[in-house]
Amino acid sequence: MSQPSAIINVMAMAAKKAALGLVRDFGEVDQLQVSQKGPADFVSAADLRSDEILRRELSKARPDYNLITEESEAKPLNPDQPTFYVDPLDGTTNFLHAIPHFCISIGLVEGKKPVAGVIYDPIKDEIFWAEQGRGAFVNDRRMRVSSRSQLNSALLATGIPFKGSKGRMEKFTKQLNNIAGQVSGVRRMGAAALDLAYTAAGRYEAYWEEGCYPWDLAAGIIMVREAGGMVSELDGGDQVLHGGTIYASNANLHDELRRRLTA
């Protein structure tokens, strides 16, 4: 196994520290489901607590780096320094409904290129990590994308538009209509970072979603690439981090799936 570098250790330690609070809070969400008001405020507070710990830990270890989190206000970046893109709770809706599928995602980006990433699922205690040129790992096992090349045995993941994702439903239903009947299955699990990590681990053959943010994607993009997979925009553009529709898959099925999804 490749030894995690200093920066991976920094990111992994920050994620594990923040996850302690998330796991404790997750235990309470279950109780709050039945209350009249529901757990929404409680969950935003949990998200903010995770955010605060991640910010503190990452900026203590790398004070010069830029840091953007889902919860932070936009501020000018120093273009000479790398940028951490952090989602303190990816899969918020799952968390809110007491569904144990969520994670913390930390990506490190140089210029526009993700170069390192850590995604931690504290419920399953799986830490996914990758660094440019050093491979991708889950816990201490190397990850490789799947080698399936037959469409009919491929399992895909996606995100379904929901309230607020204006105008995307028509395009999505067309994509789903083009593909669902051809493949083994399509999952909507609700945490983009884990969808990418699972694609890197060969659990899914591919994943696509429109409307994600760089903090959902930065860590997962480097993971899929280091596991031997391909990541692009569905329409062929190269702005994967800031672009429209993220599309990641194993190398064998990349072109064929894209053709069908965009037909």
Ligand code: LIP
């Ligand atoms: C979520 C993503 C998910 C997507 C949701 C949302 P959050 O991130 O991981 O894939 O479908 O719209 O963006 O809001 O839980 O950090």
